[in-house]
Amino acid sequence: MSLARFSINQMTVKQLSLPELVDACRELGVPGVGLWREPVRAHGLEATAALVRDAGLAVTTLCRGGFLTATDPAERARALDDNRAAVDEAATLGTDTLVLVSGGLPAGSKDLHGARERIADALGELGPYAAARGVRLAVEPLHPMYAADRCVVSTLAQALDLAERFPAEQVGVTVDTYHLWWDDTAPAQIARAGASGRIHSFQLADWTTPLPEGVLNGRGQIGDGAIDMREWRSYVEKAGYDGPIEVELFNDALWARDGREVLAETAQRFLAHAV
Amino acid sequence: MSLARFSINQMTVKQLSLPELVDACRELGVPGVGLWREPVRAHGLEATAALVRDAGLAVTTLCRGGFLTATDPAERARALDDNRAAVDEAATLGTDTLVLVSGGLPAGSKDLHGARERIADALGELGPYAAARGVRLAVEPLHPMYAADRCVVSTLAQALDLAERFPAEQVGVTVDTYHLWWDDTAPAQIARAGASGRIHSFQLADWTTPLPEGVLNGRGQIGDGAIDMREWRSYVEKAGYDGPIEVELFNDALWARDGREVLAETAQRFLAHAV
Numbered sequence: 001m002s003l004a005r006f007s008i009n010q011m012t013v014k015q016l017s018l019p020e021l022v023d024a025c026r027e028l029g030v031p032g033v034g035l036w037r038e039p040v041r042a043h044g045l046e047a048t049a050a051l052v053r054d055a056g057l058a059v060t061t062l063c064r065g066g067f068l069t070a071t072d073p074a075e076r077a078r079a080l081d082d083n084r085a086a087v088d089e090a091a092t093l094g095t096d097t098l099v100l101v102s103g104g105l106p107a108g109s110k111d112l113h114g115a116r117e118r119i120a121d122a123l124g125e126l127g128p129y130a131a132a133r134g135v136r137l138a139v140e141p142l143h144p145m146y147a148a149d150r151c152v153v154s155t156l157a158q159a160l161d162l163a164e165r166f167p168a169e170q171v172g173v174t175v176d177t178y179h180l181w182w183d184d185t186a187p188a189q190i191a192r193a194g195a196s197g198r199i200h201s202f203q204l205a206d207w208t209t210p211l212p213e214g215v216l217n218g219r220g221q222i223g224d225g226a227i228d229m230r231e232w233r234s235y236v237e238k239a240g241y242d243g244p245i246e247v248e249l250f251n252d253a254l255w256a257r258d259g260r261e262v263l264a265e266t267a268q269r270f271l272a273h274a275v
Numbered sequence: 276m277s278l279a280r281f282s283i284n285q286m287t288v289k290q291l292s293l294p295e296l297v298d299a300c301r302e303l304g305v306p307g308v309g310l311w312r313e314p315v316r317a318h319g320l321e322a323t324a325a326l327v328r329d330a331g332l333a334v335t336t337l338c339r340g341g342f343l344t345a346t347d348p349a350e351r352a353r354a355l356d357d358n359r360a361a362v363d364e365a366a367t368l369g370t371d372t373l374v375l376v377s378g379g380l381p382a383g384s385k386d387l388h389g390a391r392e393r394i395a396d397a398l399g400e401l402g403p404y405a406a407a408r409g410v411r412l413a414v415e416p417l418h419p420m421y422a423a424d425r426c427v428v429s430t431l432a433q434a435l436d437l438a439e440r441f442p443a444e445q446v447g448v449t450v451d452t453y454h455l456w457w458d459d460t461a462p463a464q465i466a467r468a469g470a471s472g473r474i475h476s477f478q479l480a481d482w483t484t485p486l487p488e489g490v491l492n493g494r495g496q497i498g499d500g501a502i503d504m505r506e507w508r509s510y511v512e513k514a515g516y517d518g519p520i521e522v523e524l525f526n527d528a529l530w531a532r533d534g535r536e537v538l539a540e541t542a543q544r545f546l547a548h549a550v
Binding site for chain 1: 380384385386387388391418419420422423424429430432433456457458459460482484485486487488489490500501502503506
């Protein structure tokens with residue numbers, strides 16, 4: 001029973017400032033963090049890089065790039081620029097993994113297939129740029145309830161269909177229990193992802209109901225919901241994954257509490273349900 | 276451009292009493308209705324059967340049976356009894372199709388596979404009972420956001436994996452755009468369903484965001500959302516389906532309006548977007 005592979009995604013305890021987060025990780029023996037671009041920018045990119053480096057914390061992922069489905073050429077160019085910036089930030093922070101949330105349908109569009117093809121085009125531009133800087137893109141399938149407005153990539157199979165067009169050191173996937181737990185084909189797709197070395201990130205969140213309005217901030221604390229975390233951990237491990245396990249919760253109730261207390265609870269839940 | 280295949284699911288205009296609904300259908304030239312057990316019971320089963328028969332309205336489905344995932348033996352026996360009653364009601368109402376919503380995980384359970392197997396067991400008991408009364412069971416995959424608390428059957432492939440264990444005249448599926456639109460494997464599964472004569476019901480609802488709290492009553496009016504209705508109609512028709520097309524919306528905003536006006540609008544939207 002150890003926290004050796006545990007990583008706390010910054011969003012889980014977004015009420016903590018970066019120095020508070022780093023302090024709390026040191027105190028609790030948490031060895032890794034997944035960072036988000038906005039709070040990193042607020043603290044300063046170089047300052048954040050120094051802070052985590054000096055604390056000996058591993059940066060397991062940077063969240064997030066993506067939003068690559070625009071049809072408008074200017075909007076598309078801006079998205080690509082922003083993703084190149086995200087790659088640069090990942091490299092500066094010392095993480096090898098940039099998580100990508102693909103983006104939803106453009107306003108008025110009903111064309112999921114076309115949107116997915118535009119993501120493939122963008123990955124073709126971004127993959128070599130990222131790999132040249134030691135960063136891998138990790139396409140994250142999001143739960144189908146986000147297909148219209150956030151991420152047209154809804155299953156691990158769809159994410160792999162995109163990723164496999166490119167070398168694994170450029171493009172892989174994020175496996176997140178919250179998004180995949182309902183899918184009886186996901187275990188086979190995890191094996192497929194592992195076989196080509198494409199599991200670039202593994203994240204945990206539990207599924208609790210009722211879902212809140214907008215369905216964004218209702219991810220359950222580990223152990224509170226319907227997902228067997230050990231089962232999903234066994235799938236990625238059988239597929240050869242032995243990297244960090246990041247807990248990423250978006251949850252209004254957790255955000256309303258003391259951040260250190262939530263981090264301690266999350267580490268305890270990880271030990272109780274995922275180790 | 277005709278309403279010949281249009282059917283209004285009673286839930287779409289639940290503010291109308293059964294006599295009001297039947298009147299409005301006659302006035303607007305709506306030839307079919309999908310009924311729900313609770314309002315039918317409130318009006319009286321035999322009285323409802325006479326009402327729709329005298330009006331020359333087709334009852335395209337009865338909603339709904341199901342909720343077959345209990346582990347407790349007494350609860351399971353009650354669910355089977357209730358489903359046999361639903362079959363009897365369908366037969367009395369003159370519809371050949373009972374829609375089944377399978378049920379969610381029992382409290383505390385994380386075992387989706389086991390829950391799906393209990394549904395198969397129940398279908399084995401209910402299928403012959405239904406077929407003997409001229410009623411087909413139509414297993415409805417519900418959107419994966421309902422997997423925990425409402426329906427562990429989340430994809431058309433899962434529904435067919437269950438249905439195909441039984442003769443098509445006993446068990447088939449419901450194809451509902453709201454639940455399947457995000458799934459790029461659904462068109463092939465619709466072809467699979469058609470090939471064995473298992474498309475027992477085809478329902479339309481549009482996908483609009485943001486989703487409301489609890490995600491039950493946010494189904495969009497046809498044409499308001501992300502789903503290309505003609506595309507999905509073409510999938511079922513290529514698969515050989517030429518039956519009724521039922522519009523089933525659960526929508527608080529529509530329920531707050533005049534029911535006749537909503538029915539007229541829904542028929543108009545059907546003509547504009549699905550014919």
